[in-house]
Amino acid sequence: MIGLIATILTGIALRNYVFLLVIPAYVLRFRDRDLSLAAFYLYVLLMTVSLPGISIYTWEGLRLAGFVALSTVLALDDVLRGVKIGKEELILSAVLIASALTDYTFLIALLAVVTYSTYRHFGKVVAYLAGWLGVSAVVMYLTKDSLSDPVGQAFVLIGLGLLFILLAERKDVEFLEVRLFGKK
Incomplete structure (x- = not known):
């Protein structure tokens, strides 16, 4: 439910009503998790296509990236765990x-x-999330003159995220395992 509220509020704040398309994923979650995940991925694709390509170095770009990323994480958590x-x-x-x-x-x-929510469900994984956010902010600040393309900025953030995932796996941080075709 938290993800649904966050996503709807994000759509209102960004004046982009494609975010309302997350509602079918929530409705389907009451019947079947796999169908709900398929609807969620379709929603993410449609949402991504509808967003403007803005540099993260502007307030608008930072606002857009923050709202979209955080609300999508909360929505995915609800779809995977079930609506409570x-x-x-x-x-x-x-x-x-x-x-x-x-x-x-x-x-x-x-x-x-x-x-x-991350701390409550994953424990010490939140330290890796905080580390990724901190290192990403520093790297983005240091490369702001040479990294003006939004696509390049996205690749840097994704690459740093993968690096922190590898570090977390190496340190045996336990992640919540979610199988593709699991318990409904």
């Missing part, structure tokens, strides 16, 4: 709704909710 409506989910959803008054507070709340 409990006290904790309601509180976190209320925090997101209350923070949506300005872009700054919404971005900070999204980051806080993703960090909390």
Whole structure:
């Protein structure tokens, strides 16, 4: 439920209503996880095509990247784990709704909710996430004069993410295993 709220609020903040296409993935999750994942991947493809190519070095680009990445992580977590409506989910959803008054507070709340959710579900993996974000910020800052193309920026972030995944695997950090055709 947290991911659904975050994604809808992201669509409203970005004035891009393609984000509402995440709703079928949530509805399908009540019936079948595999169909829900297929709908989610279709949603991600449609969302990606609808987004403008803006440099991450501008506020608009940073805002876009933050909103999209964080809300997509929360939505994918809901699709994989199942839609739960409990006290904790309601509180976190209320925090997101209350923070949506300005872009700054919404971005900070999204980051806080993703960090909390990651820590709650994955434990010490959150340290690798924080390390990746920190190193990515430093590398992007140091290369801002030579890396103005949004595609190049995306490749740097993906490459650094893969590096941190390899480090986490090497250190035997346990990730939640999600099989392709698993328990419904």
